[in-house]
Amino acid sequence: MRVDLQGQTALVTGAAQGIGQAIAKALTANGAQVAYADINGPAVQNSATEANGALAIEMDISDESQVRSGVAQVVRQLGRIDILVNNAGVNTAKHRVNIDQFPIEEWRRIVDIDLTGTYLVTKEVAQTMIPRRSGKIINISSVLGVVPARLQCAFIAAKSGIVGLTRATALELAENGITVNCVAPGSTLTEGTKSLFYSDNAAEKERAQRLLSHVPLGKPATVEDMAHAVLFFAAPESGYITGQTLCVDGGWTAGGFFRDF
Numbered sequence: 001m002r003v004d005l006q007g008q009t010a011l012v013t014g015a016a017q018g019i020g021q022a023i024a025k026a027l028t029a030n031g032a033q034v035a036y037a038d039i040n041g042p043a044v045q046n047s048a049t050e051a052n053g054a055l056a057i058e059m060d061i062s063d064e065s066q067v068r069s070g071v072a073q074v075v076r077q078l079g080r081i082d083i084l085v086n087n088a089g090v091n092t093a094k095h096r097v098n099i100d101q102f103p104i105e106e107w108r109r110i111v112d113i114d115l116t117g118t119y120l121v122t123k124e125v126a127q128t129m130i131p132r133r134s135g136k137i138i139n140i141s142s143v144l145g146v147v148p149a150r151l152q153c154a155f156i157a158a159k160s161g162i163v164g165l166t167r168a169t170a171l172e173l174a175e176n177g178i179t180v181n182c183v184a185p186g187s188t189l190t191e192g193t194k195s196l197f198y199s200d201n202a203a204e205k206e207r208a209q210r211l212l213s214h215v216p217l218g219k220p221a222t223v224e225d226m227a228h229a230v231l232f233f234a235a236p237e238s239g240y241i242t243g244q245t246l247c248v249d250g251g252w253t254a255g256g257f258f259r260d261f
């Protein structure tokens, strides 16, 4: 997908790898100057270096003072932030248990990063967009923020929260010419999920098959599929759309049912 982002600046969180890195690359390829932010300093430095020396910011999105200084650094070095992509997020593979067994420490970690982190970065960047009366904020949720599953209560609560936060901030920031939208990825092939989809292990194979049996298109998404949806929301042509969540999920949510995997 090609859009014209010449002269625009962007901040992408969780840009060291996976979907975030693909989003940052796609924004760069379409003309934007992009700041790559991530909690993993060396990894984000590598990704930014690969992208012809883009700006790398080491920042934990769940830490208010790191967010404040990270955003200030981007504004200092790029001049302003036209596009914010709140992509950084975590889940747990270890604690796939019902709520009665779900550890409070894991709940706090996931909600703190996925939901509170999105709030903190949005709050800080919105303060710089409001006086300029323009800006585009794009949040990354999950299909599980739209249709639930069992055994992932913290992730699902946090990602559903992002869908709600998208609507709330879209309403609040509209009068300042700022749009806020959300992309909800389905199962996406990344370094992290590759082992599930291409494993020789019988149990993993069975899990991947179960997962894909409810994806009408029958295959996982690519990171570029997510980046294209973000480009659509980042482009000036989508300027009349705000508060929306776009599921990029191979048809998963079209059925509207819950499932386990």
Ligand SMILES: NC(=O)c1ccc[n+]([C@@H]2O[C@H](COP(=O)([O-])OP(=O)(O)OC[C@H]3O[C@@H](n4cnc5c(N)ncnc54)[C@H](O)[C@@H]3O)[C@@H](O)[C@H]2O)c1
Pocket: 013, 014, 015, 016, 017, 018, 019, 020, 037, 038, 039, 040, 059, 060, 061, 062, 087, 088, 089, 090, 091, 113, 117, 140, 141, 142, 143, 184, 185, 186, 187, 188, 189, 190, 191, 192, 193
């Ligand atoms: N991959 C999928 O199948 C899938 C499906 C649905 C939703 N998502 C969402 O898409 C986003 C990206 O997923 P991914 O698969 O590329 O993940 P990933 O784990 O490959 O990458 C996430 C990046 O975020 C960074 N990060 C983690 N905690 C951070 C923090 N506190 N502050 C700053 N950076 C932090 C990590 O260092 C990493 O570079 C996440 O929000 C995830 O929940 C992914």
